Each structure stands twice: as C-alpha cells, then as structure tokens.
Amino acid sequence: MSKALRILVPVKRVIDYAIKPRINKASTGVETTGVKHSMNPFDELSVEEAVRLRQRGEESKSPMKVENILALSAGGPKTPDVLRTAMAMGADRAFHIDVPEADGSPEPLTVAKMLRGVVEKENINLVLLGKQAIDGDQGQTGQMLAGLLGWPQATQASKVEIKDEAGTVEVTHEVDGGVETLRAKLPMVITTDLRLNEPRYASLPNIMKAKKKPLEKKTLADFGVEDTRRLKTVKVTEPPPRKGGGKVEDVDGLVSKLKELGAL
C-alpha cells in the first residue's frame, strides 16, 4: 500500500436536474435532444470530496496526500463538457470513454467492468462515485465495481475521513433513524450521498486551467469490455397527471363543494 491516494471519480452527463424531463414521441425514453445537460449532482459531490481530500492532505489535516484525481465519463461527443467541469473543480486529468450517443447509456455492469479495467490500468486505490445517476436511477455501479474488484465498499457516504497513513478510512452514512460509521482499509469504493459536502463553483481561472489539463479519449475495448445489453426498455410513460385543485368563489361555494364531494 503506497502512501498517496490515487482517486478515480466517474461522472455522468445527464439531463440537468432542474429541467423537467419529457418522454420522447416513441415512448422509449426521455427526450434528450435540445435539453440542457450537466453533471449528475451526486457525481459533483464525488468530485468535490476528492478535491477536499487533496486540500486536507496538503494542509496536513489528513494523513494521506492525494497524488492524482482522474475523472472519467462514458458517452457521446458532448461528454467532455462535464469532464472539463470536473477538471475545473479540481480533477487533474480525464478519460472520455467514447460510447455512441445513439446507443444510450451502457448498463451498470458494463460500466462497472470498464471501471475495473481503469482501476487496474491506472493503479487506482480509491474510487469515489455518486450513489446513482439521476437519469437511470439504477444505483448499482458502485456496488458491482466493489464486487468485481473484491474491495470493501461504503455506500451513501455523508462523511469520509482518512484515519491513518496505512489507509484506514472511516465513512459515515445515514440509515433510518441515525448514522452508521464504517471502517475499512484502502483500496476501497465509496459512493456519495447528498450530505457529504457542498460542491464548489468552477472559478474562471480554474475553468481556463482545465482547458489545458489532459483529456484522453478511450474506448470500452481499451479496457477489454463490450457494450452488451441485457435489458430492453419496453416502454416509458409519464406518471398519471396530478388532478388539479379547483377554486371556489366564496364560503358558500366551498360548503356546497364539500357537500357535493360527500365530505360534509
């Protein structure tokens, strides 16, 4: 076990959290063309946490320094946007795994296998990833990756603390009615949850610096993975619309309405 952290932060480009998703005409998925995309909010937390681990290491508040933060994302030609954001926030370099946009997102198992490949090739000892992406909501990748690597995992972290130079990590996560604290040794997989931190803004100087940071384009094949699909989306539909409330003119109107509905 070496003494520095080499962190992998997988991020995903998804429809902006604040945009209302609409079903496409063919009812096969969510309409993505012409819709604002940005980084999956949970992944923002992972990037932020990786950067904070580095800061704490530099300020000697954490026993382990961060050697490198690698951001990674799989997707079509616009994927580098979120990787630049990750690098503007503080990641050192990025891999863009080219997956044709028309194919949609690879399944979690494929992603997990790809990440295993990256972890092995890049000698990663900590993977920080969002607990789920807000588009597919599958929430499986982190767990599958830990399983494939045979590493300890701590899910839905609300606090991450490196305890000693040997790589003991304490992760707090929220459970029903309280918190649970887990301890494990690196290498490990941590998935992030909302309480972990408050992601920073990308500052202008850092946005400019990010343009000069290395961004390598790779393919699934580089990591020995094939984009196989086991699931087929049969149909996507909107939830039934909420029935709007009505307005009554006055108290009498309210009373008669309530009577009409049998509430009085």
Add this chain to the structure above:
Amino acid sequence: MTFEILETAIAKFGHAMLESEEGITEKRRVETNPNKNMARWPIGSSTLQSTAIHPKFIFLPSNVPPVHPSTVLAMSGARNLSAALRRVRVSRPRIALRPALPRTPFATVRSFSVSSPVRADKEIKYTSDAYPNVQRNPNFAELTADDVTYFKELLGSESAVIDGVTSDATDDIEPFNSDWMRKYRGHTRLVLKPKTTEEVSQVLKYCNEKKLAVVPQGGNTGLVGGSIPVFDEIVVNTSRMNNIRSFDQASGVLVADAGVILEVADLYLAERDHLFPLDLGAKGSCHIGGNVSTNAGGLRLLRYGSLHGSVLGLEAVLPDGTIVDALSTLRKNNTGYDLKQLFIGSEGTIGLITGVSIQCPPRPKAVNVAYFGLESFEQVQRAYLEAKGQLSEILSAFELMDGRSQRLVQDSTGTKQPIEGEYPFYCLIETSGSNAEHDMAKLESFLENVMGEGIVADGVLAQDETQFQALWRWREGITEALSHLGGTYKYDVSIPLSELYQLVEDCKQRLTEKGFVGDDDSFPVRAVVGYGHMGDSNLHLNVAVRKYDKEVEKAIEPWVYEWIQKRQGSISAEHGLGIAKREYIGYSQNDTMVKLMKQLKNLYDPNGIMNPYKYI
C-alpha cells in the same frame, strides 16, 4: 435524519421573501444547509407532500400549500431522498423557478422565519398620519350603504365586494389597505373586484358621478405606495380579471387581462416557447396591468427594452366609464397620437388598465450566468463596456452588487459566497441566446479577456441550472436580506454611469459624519448599500435602518434628490412616484413638464377621483 434537511430548509427559507424592483415574492424554493444548526420544529403528525431534494435545493411544488411549521414535510428515510429527487424534478427555467402565491400579509409570512422578526408585531402607521400635510379632499363623497348596495348588485357575486361599510370586515380588508413593506396603510372600507371591462366601466362611471375616489390595485407589490389608499378611497382590485385572451405563435403577441399574474403569463408563454419581456422579483404576485401602469423595469430591460416599446396595445377605462379600446396587436401603427403611452407609467391616475397586448420574444434556449468579483468601480465600468462590446446581442443582464450587499446576503442566508475573498464590487452577467455552443464560445472569450486584462479579479461560471439559480440569488436576495435587518430607505435612481456608485459613497459618508452609522443598536443606520441594473444606469441605494427614524430620513432627503438633480438623473428610475416620490417630481421634471402633466390629468379625470393624493 432526512428530517433535518427539511427542517433546516424550512427554517431558513420556508417562506423567504424576495423583492426586486417591484415588490415581493414568496419564495417557495428552499435551500438546504446541513452544516448549519438551525432552530427545529417538532415533527409530529406531519403530512407528506411530494418534495424534491437535491444537494442544494429543495423544491416545493407550487401547488403545495404554504409550508407551516406544524405541517413540516417529512420523509420516511434517507433512501427516499433520491427517490424524491427523481419523483419531483420540479423545474422550469430559472425565471420560472420562483413560484409564488398571491400575496399573503407580511406579518403572517414573517412569523415563519427564524431570522429577526423585527417588524412582526408592529402596527403599520397610517399613511395619513405619516404624511400630515396630505388632507382628505373634501370634494370627495363619503361611501354610503346605498353605494355598497349598488356595487353588490352590479358585480353580483359576493366575493367581488369586500364590504367594510355596512359590516365589520377589518381583517378581510387589511391586505388591500397596506403594502408588503409595511410602510403604507390606508383607511379604505370597500374593495371591489370586477371581473370584466364592462364592470370596471360601470364602477368608474358610478364613482365619477358620485365623486367617490378610487385606487386601482393589482398585485399590490409596489414600492412607493401607489396602490394603497391614503384615506377612504375605494380599492378596485384587478385580481378577478385574470384571463389570457389570445396568443399568436407567429407574431408572439400576447393579449391578456390586466389581472393576470406576471408569472402565470410567463409560464403560459414558456409552454409556447416564448418569454414575457419583463421579469422581476415580484413576478409571483404582481399583475401585468400593474406592471404596465407603473412601467416596471426589472431584470431584463437591458435586453428586451421598456414596456413603452413592448406593449403594443392597451384596453383601459377612463373615469367617466369610457372604454378606451386601443388593444392593437400591430407592431407598427402610425395613425394619430399614440395614446396608450399615456397609460403606461401613469399609475392609474387617468384610467384603469383592463387589458394588455404585448410583444413577446422567443424564449432563449441557452442561458449562462457568470458572477465576478472586482476591485473598483472603474473596473466594473470597464467590464460593462467589454461585455457590451463582446457579448452584445446575447447579453441579457448586467447587474451590480456592492460588497456590503453581498455580505448581508451571506449573513442572512448562511450560504457560502461563490468566490473566495472579499471584493468591493460584484457583478452578475447573464447571456441568453439560441445556440449554446455559440454563446459559450463568445462568453469564454469574453471571460478570458476580462480575466487576462485584470478587469475582473475573480469569478465563477454556473455549470448547471442549480448553480445558475444560486448565483441569481446573490442579486435577488439582497432585499430579502435587508428586510431581515429592520427598515430600509429605498432610492431607485438613474444616474449617468460614471457616477453611478458615487451616490452610495457620498450617502454613506454623510450619514457616518452625522454619527448615524454603526454596528451596535445605539446607531439607527446599519448599512448603506448599493446595487442595481448597471446596464440601465439604474442604481438602488438602500439605507438599512434598525427602525424608521425621522432624523435619518431628514439627513437623506432631500439631499439625495438634490444630488441626483445636479447630475440630471432621475429620482425614480423604475419604482414610480406613488405617494413616496410625489413631492419630489420637481427634481427630475421641470415646471413646464409638470404643468403639461397636470393638464392631461385634468382632461381625463376632471373630478380627480383616480388615485388621488399621489403621482403629481
């Protein structure tokens, strides 16, 4: 554990109030800040409504009733966070993300907030007491029971008349008698809510014949007391005239009743890929008729121009009941005097606007926001020139905030500032365009330029919609932050750009020399701040006071107006005159102009029943 977020959120922003140039919005977006220990409300038999949770924001869908501490939204477990996040991704473009309810009385709202309920229990002073030199015009008749009967028969529905003449309706009438700033309060005993233009015509005709004074009122979000009666004027409220009449996709012309809430109009247009060419903090409450009759400016004037340009036609009722049908939808119409312009900005003094036809631009597909810290006002001016030059047609807002105003926002919200370190000036730049790549390329080269030249000391660029809204809060949240501190003397002025901020410096110096400004409670003035629409040379000078104080007021007025007059500025850029600025019109208009205005007023309203004691 999830409870904590929600509680915190509600404690912080559960009913945050937002101003801008026009008034108030109840913000229903609430922000989480898990790191801060806030007061808690007990969670008992809570009701669960759908709620979206995000690292930064919790959105309450606009159809959920106002959150009350006793009905704290509760969720069953941490895992529901993300489920909820997915379930309700409430959202619309940023501007639409300020859903609000029709105005509720300020006191009620205030009590939800944990931050300094400074003015919660204090009675609002009657305007007639605050302005002892204003006397009730004895020519006006007093309301009688017969008048009320007439109106009840005319308007039919019981909800159209709030009758404080023949019955005790104090509580029902109070919201129409006072403003959200708790600065103005009238004595009206009758509120009428006509539903059609015809009804308005009948009401005004009757009032004119009987010499009953009238105050037209929309969402009641004004800042100068224009929509509040002074004495016993009848309030004619437009809230029941709320139909959108037509929209033409090809020309982008919207025709709507005066009582349509600005945000409702904008949401309607959003579904049709268009945008209402006016945006302001009070959009959730204000009526478009009120916007037009006060010629509201707002956040995007820089881009979409004044209502004098975008309003194509109007329907209004003169005091004698004449219906002025100038509801043209034409862009060009050079046939005779453009009389609709008289009603725009006339604050209901010559007629009551009942319908508006307005040119709406296509909704921008790509919007970006950047937030800068700058070292001096000279740098701010340079940045503005660069922005105009390099961003030109995509620039949609250039807002100025001084360091003090941003610190106040930080203190009141507890949010971390987007930029580390402190700067004397901050700017917010927004671009809107039709092509994200094109806009981003332009914006990036602009940013590189201003950073490289050292014009901008530091800055951030919103990476997603959430950050985009969060950055806007630093501008829009200023008035809310000020309202937590006590009272605010607000001056909304136009000054040539080069001296725009000098007014704030001079005012601060003046008040400091007089020993009014200080950090503890023995000083009446807490802070002198400046912010505003740089792009329109429009500054908001706000003097935050611990309580309204005549001595402080005397130190500011008329000094501030004289200062502005020397520079040929305007003493009221976008807030209007109302009762607050009525006597100061001479600082911005010469005698001839005022005389011409009075002639017009007498021509259309010979009995002077329309919004008396105000304007000119």
